[in-house]
């Protein structure tokens with residue numbers, strides 16, 4: 623179901639700028655996500671989204687964004703893509719992400735987009751415009767295998783289409799890289815998967831890859847994930863239960879070794895493991911004595 627709603631606000635301040643993307647504001651133009659990844663953390667009860675497959679479209683988002691940006695004194699990176707994918711299929715018709723980027727370009731704010739959607743290429747013109755200030759696009763890729771991706775990220779474009787989008791973004795001078803998170807225990811935590819992602823990302827011109835070797839598991843998110851494990855990977859739910867019990871963080875098997883190998887491959891290929899972040903322009907302050915001399 624797709625339903626229109628009115629939002630009360632659109633830019634949420636990020637209290638502690640995150641280490642990964644350096645965000646100052648977060649923007650969600652929709653609620654719910656059509657990509658339906660089986661591991662999605664947005665299903666957790668704390669986010670109060672009753673039915674995650676219902677898509678709520680915030681029809682007044684652009685008007686709110688314009689109003690909120692006109693009042694902001696401090697420039698900081700606006701992130702989109704944390705609770706839903708800004709380039710899920712509904713965006714092709716509704717164009718909220720495109721319109722929001724146009725407003726961001728007008729107000730000259732920096733932006734970070736995280737997505738699995740190759741629809742991002744439709745907005746290359748606006749992203750190029752924003753990149754005069756700062757624009758980075760992280761494409762999420764957790765497996766190099768299209769067949770596995772169909773089971774764990776059933777509504778998202780094929781992994782090969784995501785690598786191809788990454789290539790086009792890089793060729794157009796956009797800061798683009800891979801968000802390699804989560805890495806699902808027993809499904810994606812093997813050396814060959816990580817090696818292939820790193821090498822294919824390199825071929826596609828990725829500037830960085832940000833990994834998280836493991837996943838979160840909590841309440842409704844865990845229930846949904848286990849249901850889907852039973853459906854697609856019989857026997858795996860029991861392995862998870864034995865290994866992780868009710869813990870919130872489920873680390874990848876051999877996480878330390880995986881990370882060491884990952885860093886080695888990235889070093890070899892010259893790929894950063896951190897994303898370059900927006901740095902506000904330095905205001906040249908005239909020394910006090912110079913001001914006094916001028917005033918005299």
Ligand code: SF4
Pocket residue numbers: 655656657658659661662663664703704705706707738778
């Ligand atoms: S694309 Fe992101 S927000 Fe959407 S279902 Fe997948 S993990 Fe969740």
